[in-house]
Amino acid sequence: MFLISAGVSVNITEAVRNHTGKEPERMNRLRKILKNMKYRHKLTILLVVTSLVPMTVLALYSHSRQSTMVRSSELEDMQSIVEQTKESIDSQTAVYTSLLNYLTYSPDIEEIIKEKNIDNYTAYEKYTEIADPLLSVPKSYHDAINRIQLFADSIQVEHEYTLVPLDKMQEEWWSEGLKDDVRIQWRVNRDRKEVVAVRMIYSNQKLDAAICISLDYDKIFQPLTNILTDENGGIVTDKNDTILYSKTKLPGLEFDKKENAETMLAKISQSCVYTKTESEENDWVFYFYKSQEAISGSVRRLLLEEIPLILACGLIILFLGLAFSRIFTRKIEELTRNMDQVNHGSREVTVSSDSEDEVGILVNSFRNMMDEINRLIDEVYVNKIALKEYELKALQAQINPHFLYNTLSMMNWMAIRSNQMDISKVTLALSTFYRTALSKGEDVVTVENCIQNMRAYLEIQLTMHDNSFTVDWDIDPTIKNEKMPKLLLQPVVENAIEHGIDETENEDKRIFLSFQGKGEDVEIMVRDNGLGMEQEKAEKLVTYQAKGYGLQNVNDRIRLLYGEKYGIQIFSEPNKGTTVVMKFPKEGGNHEM
Numbered sequence: 001m002f003l004i005s006a007g008v009s010v011n012i013t014e015a016v017r018n019h020t021g022k023e024p025e026r027m028n029r030l031r032k033i034l035k036n037m038k039y040r041h042k043l044t045i046l047l048v049v050t051s052l053v054p055m056t057v058l059a060l061y062s063h064s065r066q067s068t069m070v071r072s073s074e075l076e077d078m079q080s081i082v083e084q085t086k087e088s089i090d091s092q093t094a095v096y097t098s099l100l101n102y103l104t105y106s107p108d109i110e111e112i113i114k115e116k117n118i119d120n121y122t123a124y125e126k127y128t129e130i131a132d133p134l135l136s137v138p139k140s141y142h143d144a145i146n147r148i149q150l151f152a153d154s155i156q157v158e159h160e161y162t163l164v165p166l167d168k169m170q171e172e173w174w175s176e177g178l179k180d181d182v183r184i185q186w187r188v189n190r191d192r193k194e195v196v197a198v199r200m201i202y203s204n205q206k207l208d209a210a211i212c213i214s215l216d217y218d219k220i221f222q223p224l225t226n227i228l229t230d231e232n233g234g235i236v237t238d239k240n241d242t243i244l245y246s247k248t249k250l251p252g253l254e255f256d257k258k259e260n261a262e263t264m265l266a267k268i269s270q271s272c273v274y275t276k277t278e279s280e281e282n283d284w285v286f287y288f289y290k291s292q293e294a295i296s297g298s299v300r301r302l303l304l305e306e307i308p309l310i311l312a313c314g315l316i317i318l319f320l321g322l323a324f325s326r327i328f329t330r331k332i333e334e335l336t337r338n339m340d341q342v343n344h345g346s347r348e349v350t351v352s353s354d355s356e357d358e359v360g361i362l363v364n365s366f367r368n369m370m371d372e373i374n375r376l377i378d379e380v381y382v383n384k385i386a387l388k389e390y391e392l393k394a395l396q397a398q399i400n401p402h403f404l405y406n407t408l409s410m411m412n413w414m415a416i417r418s419n420q421m422d423i424s425k426v427t428l429a430l431s432t433f434y435r436t437a438l439s440k441g442e443d444v445v446t447v448e449n450c451i452q453n454m455r456a457y458l459e460i461q462l463t464m465h466d467n468s469f470t471v472d473w474d475i476d477p478t479i480k481n482e483k484m485p486k487l488l489l490q491p492v493v494e495n496a497i498e499h500g501i502d503e504t505e506n507e508d509k510r511i512f513l514s515f516q517g518k519g520e521d522v523e524i525m526v527r528d529n530g531l532g533m534e535q536e537k538a539e540k541l542v543t544y545q546a547k548g549y550g551l552q553n554v555n556d557r558i559r560l561l562y563g564e565k566y567g568i569q570i571f572s573e574p575n576k577g578t579t580v581v582m583k584f585p586k587e588g589g590n591h592e593m
Contacts, residue, residue: 038329040325040326040328041325043324043325043328043329045321047317047321047325051320052314052317055314059306066302067302070295070299071295074290074295075273078232078273078274078275078290081227082234082275082276082286082287082288085234085286086277086286088223089220089221089223089224089279089284090279093281095142096142096144096197097197097281099138099142100184100211101184103135103150104201104211106134108131108134109131109134109211111126111130112126112130112131112152112163113150113152113153113154113203113208115154116153123155123156124159127163131163132159135149135150135162135163136148136162143219144215144216145214145215146194147161147213147214148211149162149163149212149214150162150163150164150209151164151166151168151209151210152166153166153207153208153209154208154209166209166210169210173187173192174189174196174198174212178200180200182200183199184197185198185199186198188244188245189217190243190245190246190257193218194214194216195214195215195220196213196215197213197215198211199211221236224245227288228247228248228249230249230250231250231290232248232250232289232291233246233247233250233253233268233288233289234246234247234286234287234288234289235264235287235289237260237261237284237287238283238284238285239283241262242260243257243259243260243261243264246264253268255267271291272289273290273292273295274290275287276288331351331359331360331363335351335359335362335366337351339366349366349371351366411423422463425459432453432456433453433457433460446482446484447479447480447481447482447483447484448480448481449486450484450486451475451480451515454490457490465502468509469501469510469511470509470511471511471512472513474512474514475514476515476517478517479515479517479586482587484522485557488524488554488557488582489524489526491550491553491554492526492551492568492580492582495550495551495580496511496526496527496528496530496578496580497511499530499531500529500530500531500532500577502530503531504530504531506529510528510529512525512526512527513526517586518583521584521585521586522585522586523581523582523583524583525580525581526579526580527579527580529576530578531574531575532572532574532575533572533578534572535572538570538572538578542555542567542570551568554582555567555568558584562584566585567582567583568582568583569581569583
């Protein structure tokens, strides 16, 4: 037992040690990441954090205040709704109160109540001609009225449902609990779905009659029913806390019909909030309650409305943090890059600053240091390097291009003597190619020189490809003497052969070269009927995203020499070939350098 306890204790100790050992390791790793992070990123994090902290506190405070206001607004809205509903029901009951008062003081009704000794025939005439219209006509104007009854001691025989002997009033459900009071008394029966208004009529402190208006329960409380949804409910009680009306659709909230208002409100308070108001027409009290979840939903909706604003503020803070950190560290990063270039052999100082802050002093000190280093290098090494360059140029001058031409001419003569005409043909083409390519060391040649160079190059390519393709020419003779940089066309034609003609299965393989004058410009076009490509891919061939550098270099050379509006354009379509258009200005033409 002791050994088991000791083993468990050792395991727990090791686990605690391992756990506590991992925490410093993680902290060291995090500290190292922060330490090696770029200064600009550190500054960005600092700016963002220092801005987000007060913004977050302000947002939380604002949300708390607005949530309180939303809850207060919800309660005010609930109170307003229940007040309006109560007024709507009161306006109905006021109509029936006025009608009851009118009937109570009607001379015809008083006459019926007072005439006790009357024969049956005369009574029937009076009941039919006087009482029936008074008690039946209001029903046609008010659809909530079920019936109007007059209970009187003077009535001996019940007439229809309107005139009833007084002693039969005790049989009515609403007679129980009536007070000896001349004021209108309201009774509600939830089971019978009936609401009645009763007025007692006394003579010499003796009950002579009673007028009762029976009303439809659902129509009386219809205004309250109309405002109820799945998120709220309503209750109507009398001053004795007896439930007159109760309805709710809230799940999990059920009431027993025997419960009084106190127990129902106790249940409601657990998951809802409620407001109440009292009727001015009778002793009814109206309660309107709403679930806490629904009110919380309003708060959540408010939060959802705030989230985009919070995110927008966060993005603005992040953007400003990045912008300010970039501004503050731009010179430091330029200085770092320049120092790295110096570390890799460059002696040029590309960073400069006219500010007098710490960064400006650092940049200017670096510039002064490099100027001094360059001065010392010039004094010690430049003269020796120049001497070596002169020796190298003297050696290169000994390599005469005529030696290459003479060698190719000799090879041509030997091929002719051996009757190897194909070799002679290729040798002559190669000689022409190098002669036009070298062009006596000139960087700018004529269009005619370029055409000769391309004819020689294509002659060699046709021989290498067993004349598997055809070359078509369209040359404007007026531009033959125009000047152009040498070796512009060879990479274009080479691409047309290797990536267009060689990769297609088309039997009639063709390359078309056009040299035309277009106003003040020269336009050279190379078109093939090869494999082709998507236009998006073709446009990338003159950018730095291209795998090769031939077309990109050609385009860059033209733009550097003649300006951004010149260069090459590529048009292509899968299985329909590729067209490369090259433009540069004529000699003496207006162009930006």
